[in-house]
Amino acid sequence: xxxxxxxxxxxxxxxxxxxxxxxxxxxxxxxxxxxxxxxxxxxxxxxxxxxxxxxxxxxxxxxxxxxxxxxxxxxxxxxxxxxxxxxxxxxxxxxxxxxxxxxxxxxxxxxxxxxxxxxxxxxxxxxxxxxxxxxxxxxxxxxxxxxxxxxxxxxxxxxxxxxxxxxxxxxxxxxxxxxxxxxxxxxxxxxxxxxxxxxxxxxxxxxxxxxxxxxxxxxxxxxxxxxxxxxxxxxxxxxxxxxxxxxxxxxxxxxxxxxxxxxxxxxxxxxxxxxxxxxxxxxxxxxxxxxxxxxxxxxxxxxxxxxxxxxxxxxxxxxxxx
Numbered sequence: 001x002x003x004x005x006x007x008x009x010x011x012x013x014x015x016x017x018x019x020x021x022x023x024x025x026x027x028x029x030x031x032x033x034x035x036x037x038x039x040x041x042x043x044x045x046x047x048x049x050x051x052x053x054x055x056x057x058x059x060x061x062x063x064x065x066x067x068x069x070x071x072x073x074x075x076x077x078x079x080x081x082x083x084x085x086x087x088x089x090x091x092x093x094x095x096x097x098x099x100x101x102x103x104x105x106x107x108x109x110x111x112x113x114x115x116x117x118x119x120x121x122x123x124x125x126x127x128x129x130x131x132x133x134x135x136x137x138x139x140x141x142x143x144x145x146x147x148x149x150x151x152x153x154x155x156x157x158x159x160x161x162x163x164x165x166x167x168x169x170x171x172x173x174x175x176x177x178x179x180x181x182x183x184x185x186x187x188x189x190x191x192x193x194x195x196x197x198x199x200x201x202x203x204x205x206x207x208x209x210x211x212x213x214x215x216x217x218x219x220x221x222x223x224x225x226x227x228x229x230x231x232x233x234x235x236x237x238x239x240x241x242x243x244x245x246x247x248x249x250x251x252x253x254x255x256x257x258x259x260x261x262x263x264x265x266x267x268x269x270x271x272x273x274x275x276x277x278x279x280x281x282x283x284x285x286x287x288x289x290x291x292x293x294x295x296x297x298x299x300x301x302x303x304x305x306x307x308x309x310x311x312x313x314x315x316x317x318x319x320x321x322x
Contacts, residue, residue, distance in 0.1 A: 002029045003296045005093075006069045008062040009036040010083055012043045013074035015097065020072060020124075021051055023284035030292040037062045063087050070120070070295060073097065076165055077172025081106045084121075088113040093120040095291045099177045099314060100124075100307055107311035111304045120294045122287075122303050123310065125185045127255040129286035132263045132278045133189060136242070139249060140190065144267060146246030148224055151191060153183025153240035155255055156213065156231030166232065167208045174210040175232050176202060176314055182255045183228035184313055186240050187218060188306070194221045197313050202321035205233075216317045246270070257283070 007024060009016055016036075024031045035054035038044040048055030056062055062071060063086050070093035073083055077099045087094050088110065100123040101107035114121035127133075140148065156179055160166060166173045187195055195218040202214035213231030220226060229237070238256055242249045247269035257263045259282035264275050294300050 002292075004029065005031050005292060005295055006034050006067055007031050008034050008056075008065070008068045008071050009047075010059045010062060010071055010073045010087075011075045012036065012038045012040075012047050013097075016072070016074040017047070017050070019126075019284045020074065020288070021047075023282060023288050024072070025051065026282070026285050027288055027292070030289065034068050035062055035065075059083055060086070063090050063092060069093060070095070070291070074124075076168075077102055077177045078168075078170055080172070081109070084110050085113050088117050088119050088121065091117050091119055093291070093295045095122045095124060095288070097124040098181050099172070099311070101311050102172055102177070104308070104312045104315045107307050111307060114300070114304065120291065120300050120303070121307065122291050122294060123307050124287065125181065125310075126283045126287040127182065128185060128189050128283075129290055130257060130263070130283035131281050131286075132251060132254075132257070132265070133186075135276075135278055136190060136249065136251060136265065139265075139267070140242065144247065145242060145244030145249050145269065148191065148242055148244050150224065150243040151187050151226045151240060152228070152243075153186050153226075153254070154229040154237035155179045155182040156229065156234035156237050158236060159233040162208065167210050169210050175212055175214060175230050176318055179230040179232065180214065180216075180228070180314065180317065181310060183230065183240060184216070185310060186254060187226045187228060188309060190240075190242070191220055191224065191226065193305075193309065195219070195226055197316040197320065200317040200320040202318065214317070214321060216320075218313075257281075259284070 033053045035056045036047040037056040037059045041057045044055030071087050073096040198219045200216040202211040205212045215229040218226035240254050250266040253263045262280050
């Protein structure tokens with residue numbers, strides 16, 4: 001029998017409204033949405049009516065409730081250290097949006113707290129739970145493109161309004177804390193843990209005061225190279241490409257397929273090129289299933305490792321680009 005987890009939400013961000021809370025509600029055997037907290041009474045009430053749960057003013061009121069087992073935190077990265085650690089110290093399991101920490105040292109403290117208080121901690125890179133990536137892994141294992149020689153990944157989108165929170169470094173803005181993590185996470189997902197940042201660039205927009213695009217290069221075992229590119233003022237890109245000794249494989253909508261969208265893989269080999277259309281899936285719901293799994297069974301240490309790996313890598317990109 002599946003253990004049902006009582007969950008609360010800290011914050012009324014658009015990603016919570018559009019994607020994650022609906023995913024939680026779709027998993028009725030896994031989760032019971034108890035309450036959503038906001039700093040605004042009006043917004044808390046709006047979400048309460050929208051999702052048939054309690055609306056609470058103040059994040060601490062959810063964290064301190066004994067009837068809530070876990071929290072989802074969609075707050076900006078700059079607010080994570082305070083509220084993630086508060087939740088962990090109360091023994092709450094935490095699923096937090098990426099990037100989970102502003103600095104590697106912050107991530108280390110979070111992981112230490114999770115271990116100390118026997119709590120699950122998971123970073124919200126939802127895309128990696130979409131089944132399209134399992135199919136990519138299967139193709140790689142089956143040698144469809146031969147031995148992997150290089151990975152390139154890109155995630156970027158056209159300019160955002162200048163008042164968007166992503167341009168506020170004080171609360172975790174900037175492209176490094178946002179778009180950069182997607183192709184970086186995909187590289188680790190597909191090529192393993194042996195990758196290491198070796199060079200990086202970040203462009204800081206002087207008018208906006210934050211980094212708006214950049215790239216990084218990673219090196220792996222057996223000569224494999226990895227390049228990742230990311231941006232806030234770019235022609236839209238949402239893909240990765242694996243170049244092999246016998247072919248090339250492209251995930252054409254790698255990070256943001258909608259739940260009713262059937263993503264495609266372009267597979268190219270000598271004398272043959274074809275598109276593989278895959279099943280649609282809600283990767284937000286799949287990620288929440290993984291959160292439930294590490295709460296109720298096993299797998300927490302792997303997530304701790306990935307949180308530290310991701311946070312340290314992002315910090316290396318920042319430091320190498322100074």
